Amino acid sequence: xxxxxxxxSQNCAALAEQLLQEHQxxxxxxxxxxxxxxxxxxxxxxxxVCWQLVAEFNGVTLPLQEDFQLRLCxxxxxGGVSFLSDxxxxxxxxxxxxxxxxxxxxxxxxxxxxxxxxxxxxxxxxGCRFIKRLMG
Numbered sequence: 562x563x564x565x566x567x568x569x570s571q572n573c574a575a576l577a578e579q580l581l582q583e584h585q586x587x588x589x590x591x592x593x594x595x596x597x598x599x600x601x602x603x604x605x606x607x608x609x610v611c612w613q614l615v616a617e618f619n620g621v622t623l624p625l626q627e628d629f630q631l632r633l634c635x636x637x638x639x640g641g642v643s644f645l646s647d648x649x650x651x652x653x654x655x656x657x658x659x660x661x662x663x664x665x666x667x668x669x670x671x672x673x674x675x676x677x678x679x680x681x682x683x684x685x686x687x688g689c690r691f692i693k694r695l696m697g
Contacts, residue, residue: 576607576609576637580639580640604638604639604640606637607638608635608636609635609637609642610633610634611634613644613658613659614630615629615630615632615657615658616628616655617652617656618652618654618655618668632687633645635686641669641672641688641689642657642667642689642691643686643687643688644657644686645677645680645685645686645687646685647682647685649674649687650671650687654668654669654671654692655668655669657669665696666694666695667691667693667694667695668693668694669689669690669691671687671689672688672689672690673687673688674686
């Protein structure tokens with residue numbers, strides 16, 4: 562795992578795009594061994610501590626601006642992204658707007674929620690898998 566932390570000057574949308582492309586390339590060439598439990602995380606995570614916008618996604622149209630909520634991301638990989646939240650997403654499908662205006666929007670799928678008892682307020686760490694880039 563990289564120790565780099567996203568800063569306001571870092572182009573986090575470009576990083577997400579690069580990681581998503583890496584994931585898509587590796588997924589095409591990957592064989593799953595029969596009989597072995599599948600490891601969920603196949604790629605190295607990078608620290609990605611920055612505020613990004615997240616909203617529920619109906620699979621067709623982008624959410625309205627007022628539907629997005631600011632979430633503190635924690636890490637990112639070519640397969641997905643995680644962020645902190647007080648509650649589990651109500652929808653399996655989400656949109657995350659990465660970077661600065663103009664945002665790059667990604668469709669992500671809720672994968673897992675883990676209580677972070679080591680943090681004030683004990684928020685949930687929400688893990689999501691990248692599905693595809695939407696626009697931006």
